[in-house]
Each structure stands twice: as structure tokens, then as C-alpha cells.
Amino acid sequence: MSDTLRFAYYPGCSGQGTSIEYDQSTRAICKALGIELVDIPDWSCCGSTPAHTVDHVLSGALSARNILQAESLQDVRGIITPCPSCLTNLKTASHRMRDAAFKAKVDSLLDKPCRNDLPIMSVLQVIYQELGPEAVKAKVTNPLTGLKVAPYYGCIMNRPPEIMDFDDCENPIAMDRLMEAVGAEVMPFPLKVECCGASYGIAKNEVVTKLSGKLLDIAVDCGAKSMVTACPLCQMNLDMRQDQINRANGSKHSIPIFYYTQLIGLALGMNGSSLMLDKLFVNPSTVIREMKASQAAAAS
Amino acid sequence: MDTIQMSHSVDAEFIRQVEQESGQNVSLCYQCGNCTAGCPYTEFYDIPVSQIMRGLQAGQRDKLMSCRSIWLCATCESCTTRCPNNIDVARIMDILRHMARKAGKTPEKEVKTFCDAFLDSVRHHGRVFEMGLMTKYMTRTGRFLTDMDLSVKVLPKRKLAMTPHNIVGKKSIAKIFERYNREGGE
DSSP states (O other), X not given: XXXXXXXXXXXXXXXXXXXXXXXXXXXHHHHXXXXXXXXXXXXXXXXXXXXXXXXXXXXXXXXXXXXHHHTTSSSOOOEEESOHHHHHHHHHHHHHTTSHHHHHHHHTTSSSOOOOOSOEEEHHHIIIIIIOHHHHHHTOSSOOTTOEEEEEOOSSSSOSHHHHOSSOSSSOOHHHHHHHHTTOEEOOOTTTTSOOOTTHHHHOHHHHHHHHHHXXXXXXXTTOSEEEESOHHHHHHHHTTHHHHXXXXXXXXXXXXXXXXXXXXXXXXXXXXXXXXXXXXXXXXXXXXXXXXHHHHHHO | OOOOOHHHHOOXXXXXXXXXXXXXXXXXOOOOOHHHHHOTTGGGOSSOHHHHHHHHHXXXXXXXXXXXXXXXXXXXXXXXXXOTTOOOHHHXXXXXXXXXXXXXXXXXXXXXXXXXXXXXHHHHHSSOOHHHHHHHHHXXXXXXXXXXXXXXXXXXXXXXXXXXXXXXXXXXXXXXXXXXXXXXXX
């Protein structure tokens, strides 16, 4: 295995659409932090939730094709992805393929069998474990002092712990520590791993407005002026559907929902447009202006 | 509360099948209720997850195959993570849904239609085409106003591609589905 931080990168489908700002900011900060991302050649969809609710072998094969594609790359330390849904599918497929009978069924759906020997991690895990908050802090030129943020991990970045094997399954802290490292004020948020309503925004909208509404309510009650996420679906539910949530629940929330990669990027001195802050639905400019004002007040 | 006449309705083959496909021992559940206590979806379920586990132990095939809960489980992994007996409850929920699909039971039609439209998109393009997925979902369900309020917000953001992202190897994806169907899938 290579010593350099060179990884096979799996962007995930939403990274080309609804979470394009996550993909863009992930690529930008990885470059700045010395993590080399090599796109998996001709990667395909992992099947997300729909595949595993139809069949586990089909779901395994859709993930395994990507593992197979990654195995064609030289000198990569493993596969990494920003998206927890892609991550859980890739890791679950890889885990279940340790069972020879399951692997044989998956291989029978593929053009050729995969080796299944590459470690699979989230980009968050690599930044947190391979670099660490101190190394990130050392590169900060624009600390986010005064930004009150609630870190929201979503349900599957860390669960189930036997498969995801990263951080704490009830009270994860990786994003908390990284946000502290870039100078933000991290609010104690008890619903870090509660479900946002997942992909039911379309088919069962009331599920999302109820569950995501609770997340926004509690985050605000905890003193947060913004939330930070690591999951495209969580971000979309909280941000794009915030008006729907307000209408359904009679609330008046207007809090920006950042990707952690955007906030790290800001702290590393990147500008808002390169991090695609303009793609967020709830405009973050007020929160950013308030943060700068409090920094100026503290400096004077 | 429903009363179940156990002498007539226990389907031992159903229990065996779920155990085999999920790799779980369902008799380990001692009804502590931890799964239900942590389940964010209980308020939307017709049967709470711990009662699904109990029904499973009692071999209640018909009741479980037609329940709405198995279609509303989002696989958030709370139940699996918190089960004191290490039962992978979310995996059992998935297996029950697989079996219900094969039995043609779909009490939550919109959920099934969304999943089918998503996988059709993957099968045809290799990656999900978000605009195409929405169009197909709305056409199939007749719910043409789904997320209409969002379209005025989303389109100006230019996040959504108007054409699909076809991958070079999309035939290899189509083949995965073909082989799966040939081997007894849907």
C-alpha cells in the first residue's frame, strides 16, 4: 500500500446534481490538504436505498462493480466517498462478500469477479483519522470564529458500528472536532444521528417535514445559527425543503445548512464561489456577515 | 389489540425463510422494545418494529407481508445498532420487504414506484438521472404536483442536469439487471 494519501474517489450520482457543491468543495479541500483523489473510471450508481430494499445480491453487485473499477487503479490506498449512502452500500457489499456464498452470487452478476481487498472509507474519516484536526488547524488562514454551528451526521455514517467502523455510533465527534479546529463554535446537538426522513421527501413528504423539522427545531433550541452536514440527502432535506418544513409545521426557520467541506474550505481561505455557497437554498450570507462582524468586534 | 389464534396461524416455513435470508436468529428477540423506542418512524408505522419481531417469531406471514411498516423503514440502523442481542433488525425489515415485493404486496405504492423509477434510471444510464427519475415517478403515480413548489427554487440553481449522465459501460449495468432477473429476481 502506498504511503501517499492517494485514493480511488467515488463521487456518487448526487455529486453531479443536487449536491454538486459537496463534490466541488470536497475536491477543493482534499487538494489543499494533500489528499489525492483519483476518480474511479466510469463509476456507476451504487443503487442507493432502492437497490437494497429490492434485493441484497443486486445491491451488492451494483456496489461491487465500482469496487471492481477501482481495482484497476494503481497505488491507491483504498476507496473513499463523500456520500454516506454510497459509503454504506460499498462497505456493506464488501463486508457481506467476505461470505463466499454471497460473493459467488454477486460475482455471477458481474462481468468478472472483484478482489474485494481495498479498504473503503468516507472522506470525513480520511481527513479526521489520516490527517487529524491539528493538521487541518495548522492550515487555517481564516478561522470561523463566531459561527455557531450544530453538527449533524445523519444516520448511517457511523451505523451499524460493526460495518461502518468509524467514530462513535451514538455520539460521533469527527465533524465536531474538525469544526472546532477551523474555529467555529460547536453547539451541543443531541440529534446528531437521528434520521432526517431520508429519501421519503418525494413519496412520503410528511415523513421528512416531521423528522427534519424536529432536527431544525432542536438545533435552533441549542443555539445554532447554522447546521453542518456530511450527507447530501440530509443536506437536501434540511436546506431545499426548509420552506416545506416551515409550512407543514408552522415554523419560521431560516438557517443555512453547510457541508463540512464548505466550512473547512472557507477556513482555508477559499472564496465562497469556489465552494459553491451560492448553490445552497437558504442563503448563508447573513450568517457569514454576522460571523465577520463578531470577529471584527473581538479584534477591536 | 388483535388476538392471534396461534394454533392455526403459525407459519414455520416463513420463520425459516426469513432466518435463512437475513442470517439472523429471530428467537433471540426478548421484546425489550429498544428498537421501537429508538425508531424515528414508529409514528408513521401501522405495526411498531418490536411487534414485527414478535409477529415474526409467531410466524404471522400474512400480517407482516401486508403491513405498511416494512415499506416505511428507511434503514436508519437505529434498531440494529441498539439491539442488546445483536439482531440485525434493519436487515430483517429489508428481507420482509423483499418477500412482500415478490408476493406482489405493495401497501405503500408511492414508495415502491419511487424505488422502481430510481432503479430504472440506473439500469438505463448507469447513473441516476434526477430529472428523469422525477418525471417517471410523477407519470407513474399521477402525482403531477409532487414538489412543484420546489421547481421554481431548484431550476435557477442549475444543479440539475437536463440530460442523463450515461456512462461508457452502461451495458455492463444493464447486464447486472438482466442476469439478476434471469436468476429469479423480479
